[in-house]
Amino acid sequence: MASLNPSTTVLGIKNAKHLxxxxxxxxxxxxxxxxxxxxxxxxxxxxxxxxxxxxxLPYDPLPVATPDGFWTESTAxxxxxxxxxxxxxxxxxxxxxxxINSPNLKYKMSHFLSTCFTVESTGSGSATEFYDYIRLLxxxxxxxxxxxxxxxxxxxxxxxxxxxTSNSKTAPNENYAREFFELFTIGKGPQIGNGNYTNYxxxxxxxxxxxxxGFRRVAARNVIDSETQLPKGYNLFxxxxxxxxxxxxxxxxxxxxxxxxxxxMDAELNNFVNMVFNQQATxxxxxxxxxxxxxxxxxxxxxxxxxxxxxxxxxxxxxxEIAPIIRKLLESQHFYDLDxxxxxxxxxxxxxxxxxxxxxxxxxxLQATISNPNTDPYNYYYKFWNLFAYNSFLTGSNMxxxxxxxxxxxxxxxxxxxxxxxxxxxxTLIARYRLGESLLDGNxxxxxxxxxxxxxxxxxxxxxxxxxxxxxDPYILTSELCNALFAQNPDTNxxxxxxxSFLLQGLATFYWxxxxxxxxxxxxNAVVETRLKLLVTNILRAPESQMF
Numbered sequence: 001m002a003s004l005n006p007s008t009t010v011l012g013i014k015n016a017k018h019l020x021x022x023x024x025x026x027x028x029x030x031x032x033x034x035x036x037x038x039x040x041x042x043x044x045x046x047x048x049x050x051x052x053x054x055x056x057l058p059y060d061p062l063p064v065a066t067p068d069g070f071w072t073e074s075t076a077x078x079x080x081x082x083x084x085x086x087x088x089x090x091x092x093x094x095x096x097x098x099x100i101n102s103p104n105l106k107y108k109m110s111h112f113l114s115t116c117f118t119v120e121s122t123g124s125g126s127a128t129e130f131y132d133y134i135r136l137l138x139x140x141x142x143x144x145x146x147x148x149x150x151x152x153x154x155x156x157x158x159x160x161x162x163x164x165t166s167n168s169k170t171a172p173n174e175n176y177a178r179e180f181f182e183l184f185t186i187g188k189g190p191q192i193g194n195g196n197y198t199n200y201x202x203x204x205x206x207x208x209x210x211x212x213x214g215f216r217r218v219a220a221r222n223v224i225d226s227e228t229q230l231p232k233g234y235n236l237f238x239x240x241x242x243x244x245x246x247x248x249x250x251x252x253x254x255x256x257x258x259x260x261x262x263x264x265m266d267a268e269l270n271n272f273v274n275m276v277f278n279q280q281a282t283x284x285x286x287x288x289x290x291x292x293x294x295x296x297x298x299x300x301x302x303x304x305x306x307x308x309x310x311x312x313x314x315x316x317x318x319x320x321e322i323a324p325i326i327r328k329l330l331e332s333q334h335f336y337d338l339d340x341x342x343x344x345x346x347x348x349x350x351x352x353x354x355x356x357x358x359x360x361x362x363x364x365x366l367q368a369t370i371s372n373p374n375t376d377p378y379n380y381y382y383k384f385w386n387l388f389a390y391n392s393f394l395t396g397s398n399m400x401x402x403x404x405x406x407x408x409x410x411x412x413x414x415x416x417x418x419x420x421x422x423x424x425x426x427x428t429l430i431a432r433y434r435l436g437e438s439l440l441d442g443n444x445x446x447x448x449x450x451x452x453x454x455x456x457x458x459x460x461x462x463x464x465x466x467x468x469x470x471x472x473d474p475y476i477l478t479s480e481l482c483n484a485l486f487a488q489n490p491d492t493n494x495x496x497x498x499x500x501s502f503l504l505q506g507l508a509t510f511y512w513x514x515x516x517x518x519x520x521x522x523x524x525n526a527v528v529e530t531r532l533k534l535l536v537t538n539i540l541r542a543p544e545s546q547m548f
């Protein structure tokens with residue numbers, strides 16, 4: 001029986017690795033050792049803290065002669081800046097650098113929320129408005145999902161992306177209303193008739209679109225939300241539909257009274273959002289999304305009954321507060337595979353890593369030397385993030401960060417029954433398999449071979465950090481690397497395969513011991529660096545390394 005009962009025992013190494021991978025984008029030996037001594041409750045207390053951002057603002061280092069710099073703070077119209085596509089990429093780079101330097105839930109939750117309230121960065125107005133969208137997700141990462149749904153309605157990026165800024169009383173645009181129901185909140189449910197999806201109907205979409213008329217984008221970003229202090233759109237009452245809106249039996253035939261002023265439009269929106277979130281189906285749909293993102297893609301009838309239903313009831317009862325519900329899920333016995341003995345249905349190692357997860361883990365655990373965007377913005381934002389991480393690796397592995405191919409988002413988060421299996425295809429394997437090689441070489445081995453201004457100096461990392469306990473013992477070295485980079489510890493035969501095939505290459509174990517000891521004595525790493533790069537490259541290519 002799947003159980004939401006909390007696990008109260010100390011995490012240990014295995015569960016600490018699992019929690020850190022699922023709950024943050026920071027995965028280090030130091031954190032694993034720290035969290036291994038904590039109970040899930042203590043660990044999640046730490047994960048729910050908020051660290052100051054290491055990079056306060058995104059920066060555009062181009063054009064080289066006169067960089068646009070901190071363009072998001074300019075009083076000039078955001079759309080007046082050139083290179084909007086490039087600037088969208090820079091915003092993603094700003095978010096990611098903070099994510100891999102913030103060992104908490106905020107960045108994982110903000111990414112999760114981006115899979116619920118999807119905006120394609122390239123279709124969301126200006127890059128500055130996209131930056132405001134990302135900040136809105138961060139603001140509500142530990143906050144209230146229902147409130148976020150209201151705030152998102154007036155977010156300038158969303159107003160542009162789903163055309164609600166052109167939704168008027170004489171020509172209602174149904175795009176945002178449709179996705180608000182289907183993707184952002186209640187979900188369709190089984191279709192039970194023509195235009196009837198159980199949880200709402202086509203007629204409900206028509207009524208919702210009328211509620212949502214008259215909300216407009218503000219390109220100048222000079223309308224500020226009093227709660228978030230972020231720019232938002234405004235209410236244009238002259239374009240608002242002023243008749244009562246009557247919804248179907250799916251919403252108990254609710255009638256929402258029309259606003260009579262621009263201020264009244266906010267109350268009408270609030271009544272509409274309350275109506276949608278007063279449905280248990282809304283809480284269940286959001287909890288299923290949480291489960292797929294944080295636990296695994298398969299929701300069995302047992303999970304639906306024992307996990308989703310009680311989790312959704314708590315979510316509903318607590319007014320859609322995010323922090324308590326994610327705490328309940330990540331503390332549960334089910335999350336740590338402690339509620340059954342079925343080894344064929346494991347949660348740990350039960351999800352294929354997203355490309356975002358893959359690059360974050362490799363860079364943080366193996367301590368890639370990434371340029372600091374505060375002091376070297378050109379090499380970080382342009383040479384590493386733009387040219388390699390975004391346009392080569394993430395694009396090649398079909399996860400263009402914050403820019404999925406459509407409003408439904410990346411198939412891994414919504415497309416049943418494959419879900420995370422969609423990360424692996426013939427077109428994505430080259431980027432996934434050559435990520436480690438690129439970072440270990442410092443050159444783009446995915447395409448072009450150009451320098452990527454980022455490198456994992458693996459022999460130096462092993463010599464100067466604590467990721468390996470006895471580096472001159474080839475078996476301990478190999479097993480500890482495998483244990484760290486795989487979700488489940490491999491057996492002896494698998495460790496021996498990597499050790500003999502790539503580190504020793506048929507030589508006796510003392511060969512490695514002597515080589516490592518020579519490196520420590522002389523500082524000359526030519527032999528050990530070559531062997532270690534081959535070993536780690538192949539560990540990172542292994543099927544076990546694709547799971548977490």
